[in-house]
Amino acid sequence: MDKSKKITQRTEDFSEWYQDIIEEAGLAEHSVVRGSMVIKPYGYAIWENIQKELDSRFKDLGVENAYFPLFIPESFLKKEAEHVEGFSPELAVVTIAGGKPLAENLVVRPTSETIIYDTFKNWVSSHRDLPLLINQWANVVRWEMRPRMFLRTTEFLWQEGHTAHATAEEADEFSLKILELYKNFTEEFMAIPVIEGIKSESEKFAGAYKTYTIETIAQDGKAIQYATSHNLGQNFAKAFNIKFSNKNSQEEFVHQTSWGLSTRSIGALIMSHSDDNGLVLPPKIAPIQVVIIPFVGGNKELAERVNAKCQEIKSRLDQTGLLRVKIDNSDKNFGEKNYYWEKRGVPLRIEVGPKDIDKNSFIVSRRDLLQKQEVSEDTLVEFCVSMMTEIQLFLFHQAQNRVAKQVVKAENYEEFKKLLEEGNAVYAFWDGDPKVEERIKEETKATIRCLPFKKQNEVGNSLLTNKDGSRMCLFAKSY
Amino acid sequence: MDKSKKITQRTEDFSEWYQDIIEEAGLAEHSVVRGSMVIKPYGYAIWENIQKELDSRFKDLGVENAYFPLFIPESFLKKEAEHVEGFSPELAVVTIAGGKPLAENLVVRPTSETIIYDTFKNWVSSHRDLPLLINQWANVVRWEMRPRMFLRTTEFLWQEGHTAHATAEEADEFSLKILELYKNFTEEFMAIPVIEGIKSESEKFAGAYKTYTIETIAQDGKAIQYATSHNLGQNFAKAFNIKFSNKNSQEEFVHQTSWGLSTRSIGALIMSHSDDNGLVLPPKIAPIQVVIIPFVGGNKELAERVNAKCQEIKSRLDQTGLLRVKIDNSDKNFGEKNYYWEKRGVPLRIEVGPKDIDKNSFIVSRRDLLQKQEVSEDTLVEFCVSMMTEIQLFLFHQAQNRVAKQVVKAENYEEFKKLLEEGNAVYAFWDGDPKVEERIKEETKATIRCLPFKKQNEVGNSLLTNKDGSRMCLFAKSY
Numbered sequence: 001m002d003k004s005k006k007i008t009q010r011t012e013d014f015s016e017w018y019q020d021i022i023e024e025a026g027l028a029e030h031s032v033v034r035g036s037m038v039i040k041p042y043g044y045a046i047w048e049n050i051q052k053e054l055d056s057r058f059k060d061l062g063v064e065n066a067y068f069p070l071f072i073p074e075s076f077l078k079k080e081a082e083h084v085e086g087f088s089p090e091l092a093v094v095t096i097a098g099g100k101p102l103a104e105n106l107v108v109r110p111t112s113e114t115i116i117y118d119t120f121k122n123w124v125s126s127h128r129d130l131p132l133l134i135n136q137w138a139n140v141v142r143w144e145m146r147p148r149m150f151l152r153t154t155e156f157l158w159q160e161g162h163t164a165h166a167t168a169e170e171a172d173e174f175s176l177k178i179l180e181l182y183k184n185f186t187e188e189f190m191a192i193p194v195i196e197g198i199k200s201e202s203e204k205f206a207g208a209y210k211t212y213t214i215e216t217i218a219q220d221g222k223a224i225q226y227a228t229s230h231n232l233g234q235n236f237a238k239a240f241n242i243k244f245s246n247k248n249s250q251e252e253f254v255h256q257t258s259w260g261l262s263t264r265s266i267g268a269l270i271m272s273h274s275d276d277n278g279l280v281l282p283p284k285i286a287p288i289q290v291v292i293i294p295f296v297g298g299n300k301e302l303a304e305r306v307n308a309k310c311q312e313i314k315s316r317l318d319q320t321g322l323l324r325v326k327i328d329n330s331d332k333n334f335g336e337k338n339y340y341w342e343k344r345g346v347p348l349r350i351e352v353g354p355k356d357i358d359k360n361s362f363i364v365s366r367r368d369l370l371q372k373q374e375v376s377e378d379t380l381v382e383f384c385v386s387m388m389t390e391i392q393l394f395l396f397h398q399a400q401n402r403v404a405k406q407v408v409k410a411e412n413y414e415e416f417k418k419l420l421e422e423g424n425a426v427y428a429f430w431d432g433d434p435k436v437e438e439r440i441k442e443e444t445k446a447t448i449r450c451l452p453f454k455k456q457n458e459v460g461n462s463l464l465t466n467k468d469g470s471r472m473c474l475f476a477k478s479y
Numbered sequence: 480m481d482k483s484k485k486i487t488q489r490t491e492d493f494s495e496w497y498q499d500i501i502e503e504a505g506l507a508e509h510s511v512v513r514g515s516m517v518i519k520p521y522g523y524a525i526w527e528n529i530q531k532e533l534d535s536r537f538k539d540l541g542v543e544n545a546y547f548p549l550f551i552p553e554s555f556l557k558k559e560a561e562h563v564e565g566f567s568p569e570l571a572v573v574t575i576a577g578g579k580p581l582a583e584n585l586v587v588r589p590t591s592e593t594i595i596y597d598t599f600k601n602w603v604s605s606h607r608d609l610p611l612l613i614n615q616w617a618n619v620v621r622w623e624m625r626p627r628m629f630l631r632t633t634e635f636l637w638q639e640g641h642t643a644h645a646t647a648e649e650a651d652e653f654s655l656k657i658l659e660l661y662k663n664f665t666e667e668f669m670a671i672p673v674i675e676g677i678k679s680e681s682e683k684f685a686g687a688y689k690t691y692t693i694e695t696i697a698q699d700g701k702a703i704q705y706a707t708s709h710n711l712g713q714n715f716a717k718a719f720n721i722k723f724s725n726k727n728s729q730e731e732f733v734h735q736t737s738w739g740l741s742t743r744s745i746g747a748l749i750m751s752h753s754d755d756n757g758l759v760l761p762p763k764i765a766p767i768q769v770v771i772i773p774f775v776g777g778n779k780e781l782a783e784r785v786n787a788k789c790q791e792i793k794s795r796l797d798q799t800g801l802l803r804v805k806i807d808n809s810d811k812n813f814g815e816k817n818y819y820w821e822k823r824g825v826p827l828r829i830e831v832g833p834k835d836i837d838k839n840s841f842i843v844s845r846r847d848l849l850q851k852q853e854v855s856e857d858t859l860v861e862f863c864v865s866m867m868t869e870i871q872l873f874l875f876h877q878a879q880n881r882v883a884k885q886v887v888k889a890e891n892y893e894e895f896k897k898l899l900e901e902g903n904a905v906y907a908f909w910d911g912d913p914k915v916e917e918r919i920k921e922e923t924k925a926t927i928r929c930l931p932f933k934k935q936n937e938v939g940n941s942l943l944t945n946k947d948g949s950r951m952c953l954f955a956k957s958y
């Protein structure tokens with residue numbers, strides 16, 4: 001049986017491979033509404049794990065959750081000029097409600113700065129009310145011309161953090177603290193290495209003073225903007241009149257940040273670790289970490305013995321409190337079950353048959369390495385627990401090594417174009433001129449993903465203009 | 480100082496009192512979009528506790544979470560005739576998206592039966608795919624003519640469960656299992672007694688075969704529909720063509736259920752337990768269960784001693800793993816802090832001052848009874864832990880006793896009207912005729928909240944028609 005016959009090979013068509021993984025692993029499917037998707041239980045369970053971990057990290061920083069309206073009066077968006085310009089083309093607009101045309105149209109939130117800050121102005125009056133640290137878990141809508149499941153959908157799920165601070169320094173510090181949180185979460189939990197930095201003027205969030213980003217690199221060399229943290233300066237504070245009286249009783253506008261991570265992170269997850277056999281999940285994010293697959297013949301007595309042993313193993317693994325374990329009792333045959341859970345990226349599969357029970361040892365398959373190994377019953381629990389750490393680290397290091405090879409420095413524009421064509425992301429110097437950035441984008445489809453923090457001391461001659469003292473940027477095609 | 484000067488007394492104006500509680504406890508506030516609200520951090524923390532507990536109970540039944548689109552094509556709603564008739568007046572409609580008029584208008588989901596069942600038809604083909612047990616945590620929109628915070632808002636948060644089964648019996652059994660889950664959750668966790676039963680034909684969900692409900696009674700005698708569970712029969716299965724091949728390889732339509740509990744449960748919570756001093760929270764739902772309030776004078780050395788003791792007490796309480804504890808280190812004065820946490824309904828407040836430390840005992844205030852008591856340091860942890868159970872049970876029994884007095888049986892229509900006017904909910908017989916139901920509603924504003932399960936064997940002479948053998952119903956005005 002050709003196990004992966006349903007999954008397109010990566011080398012054949014990366015885009016098709018990505019779609020196949022989503023379908024075969026049961027993560028999501030297209031909805032009847034163009035650009036929207038249905039997140040299926042297995043995909044949603046991954047999102048729940050992301051939520052749980054991120055939420056706990058936010059709360060450790062003193063951030064509180066709240067909920068603000070889905071609908072935003074059209075006039076609100078217009079209060080910040082760059083903001084409305086950036087989002088206008090993507091809006092879904094409610095014009096009829098309760099059977100009547102609305103006096104003022106309502107926009108379905110594409111992001112919630114305006115509706116939230118109209119509330120913040122009533123929550124802040126004194127320096128004692130600051131910092132104000134709020135997060136919201138919500139759905140948002142941006143009309144999408146080129147939809148792709150998880151990565152670009154008309155509706156998506158995310159968290160959006162919104163804060164207000166007394167000083168410019170505190171706001172900048174906080175937006176960087178959140179970027180650090182996103183980076184640590186992504187590397188430790190999703191096992192995806194990131195490149196952190198600041199966006200160029202043309203790529204920053206509509207209405208922001210500065211946008212910080214973490215970018216990940218997919219297996220095809222394209223970049224994915226994984227999460228962003230914006231220092232909004234006083235732009236929105238002035239538009240929405242959010243003032244406080246400082247320690248000297250003088251009125252000042254607050255300094256703000258906003259930051260978000262969405263279901264697109266699941267797209268980046270797929271594109272980082274998965275292989276031609278299906279999804280590969282780092283243990284920390286896997287809804288099921290160990291699946292126990294009974295090998296049962298037709299003999300009823302043997303079947304009872306096998307099922308009892310499966311239960312026993314599950315109990316022992318559950319008792320550690322460290323593992324999410326499932327027994328596959330479905331009526332699929334043994335081979336189908338193995339294939340099913342392999343495609344779904346479960347880190348470990350344990351096969352339990354009568355012969356294994358007699359030998360007091362079981363065959364355990366590692367999803368990451370596609371390797372099987374015999375593990376004695378005595379050491380099985382210990383093995384599974386330690387394997388969670390090992391697989392997590394292996395996937396991270398594998399991705400690090402891959403990215404290290406994919407991101408290559410270009411000395412000149414010819415080399416730059418060649419490296420891009422070969423499927424790389426490229427480090428190169430840029431003189432800061434938006435026209436140069438625009439021309440590179442037109443000619444190569446690559447954009448500046450960020451000016452990486454780790455490269456901020458490297459300067460050289462710019463692409464196209466050859467101007468010296470130029471900053472090093474990460475250029476890539478992107479999703 | 481008149482501690483409750485900002486909160487209207489219940490006897491004076493119940494509606495104003497309700498609004499004042501929400502404002503003073505910092506639960507929510509009106510939004511600029513008519514009928515919408517902002518759920519503030521303290522209110523949202525209550526919703527998070529509801530979510531966590533319910534979600535775990537659903538998962539124990541084998542229900543899986545998923546996520547379906549916010550937007551529903553207008554034509555979908557029309558596929559089930561009663562469904563579209565019921566929801567049409569309440570719809571918010573997107574007519575413009577991505578800068579262009581849409582070819583087909585999109586409705587913002589008022590509930591998701593149609594969009595979900597259009598997907599279910601692809602998820603079900605064999606009896607092996609059944610039962611299909613899905614839940615979604617989501618926001619929904621119903622344009623509201625008489626908004627009231629939490630109880631009726633244009634947008635609200637809820638969970639909606641959707642299932643498909645092979646037989647009519649299984650579907651009915653499952654919808655009743657969920658009703659039982661809702662009842663247990665509400666009584667055990669929210670400490671609110673419920674009356675469970677079935678809706679009359681005119682009050683059932685648009686498109687349902689049967690609607691089961693749990694109703695709670697507010698302190699003013701009005702009923703609140705707390706949660707509902709619908710047996711949808713095959714209505715939607717036929718409209719959306721959800722078929723499976725049964726064990727005999729014959730095609731059949733599935734039998735379905737849907738069920739929901741929303742943020743209106745927080746409105747019922749407020750109206751059940753709170754008093755003229757503010758919010759009262761059962762410990763299981765309280766975001767903060769114990770607040771420690773330092774009593775600090777100007778003396779710096781004493782202040783350090785008090786703060787160290789507060790930390791020590793918090794550590795000891797935290798170590799139990801059973802309590803959510805906060806120290807109020809804000810710069811409010813001692814009286815303000817006490818008032819602040821009383822209004823917010825925290826079950827226990829511990830006062831810590833230099834004299835208490837010297838005496839090795841602390842004054843602990845119970846929010847439910849508005850009583851203070853001295854507790855020795857040795858027994859403080861034990862006291863707090865056991866008090867959580869005691870307060871939880873006290874509030875439930877207090878509400879049970881209240882409701883027992885509020886719900887009174889009427890022997891005839893005159894008595895019925897009098898009891899309603901006196902602020903009661905009323906048990907009375909009804910012959911099943913929708914015209915009689917309608918006339919009672921017109922004349923008294925009371926509706927049939929349900930035909931209670933516990934009264935299903937009680938029969939008698941109907942209101943208005945005097946027809947014998949009529950079923951006993953719960954009549955009440957409602958929110």
